[in-house]
Amino acid sequence: MAGRAGGATGRPPLTERRRAETRMEIAEEAVRLFAAKGVAAVTADDIASASGVSTRTLWRYFRSKEECVRPLLTTGLELLTEHLREGRGEHASLAEAILGVRYDDDATPRLRTLGDLLLLCRDEPGLRAVWLEAHYDAEATFAAMIADRTGRPVGDLAVRVEAGVLNTAMRIAVEDWALRSDAAGPSLAETVRRALRMVDAVEKR
Incomplete structure (x- = not known):
């Protein structure tokens, strides 16, 4: 019954949700420790202890202490992908579809x-390697979605270039938002939308 209910609502099974929550808790503790002590001074044991899990459990989820932060970097991309798949066909381009996505408030x-x-x-x-790897993986996902929308092969040069431009614009936008120390500046949502409008303007020239 539980399995069918989960499928009906589109929500993952409880164990899968709990696993994702544990991974995110580890990621948040890893960032806290890295920011306080520096990456070199933090061990996997430190991260596991702060997260309330065993070191063995931590290694079951991640290949390195640096990779512990990956859930923070990929969750937004995964939610974005899910949103775009649900709204498939409602927009002329993937960039236009992303412009309609709602983001959390910067204060969260x-x-x-x-x-x-x-x-x-x-x-x-x-x-930085984990961050770039997350976007490398995202680019393949964007390419698959563009291919699905346009009917072109996923390996088509135009598909790959469009996916690369879109992915790079989003990466730079998020980095730009993070690097700003002015709390009164544009929000993450505004920064991403501004970058995507730039992409859209270039494509229409």
Whole structure:
């Protein structure tokens, strides 16, 4: 019964949700420790202890201590992908579809933690590698969605270029938002939309 109910509502099973919550809790504690001590001074044991899990459990979820932050970097992309798939066919382009996505308020603790993490990525090569890998994976997802919308092969050069431009614009927008120290500046949502409008303007020239 529980399995059927989960399928009917589109929600993942409880164990899967709990696993995702645990991964996110580990990610948030990892960022807190990295920001306080520096990546080099933090061990996997430190992160596991702060997260309330065993080190063995931590290694079951992540390949390295730096990778512990990945859920913070990918959750937004995963939610965006889910939203775009649900609204398939409602917009002329993927960029236009993304413009209609609603974002959390910048004041939410998780977005503040994401901002802290992206600041760390500037000076920590291991964290920066995880961030770039997350976007490398996202680019393949965008390419698949563009191919599905246009009927072109996923390996088509035009599909890959469009996916790359879109992905890069979003990455730079999020980094720009995180690097700003002025709290009165544009929100994450406004920054992403501004970047995507730039992409849209270039495509229409």
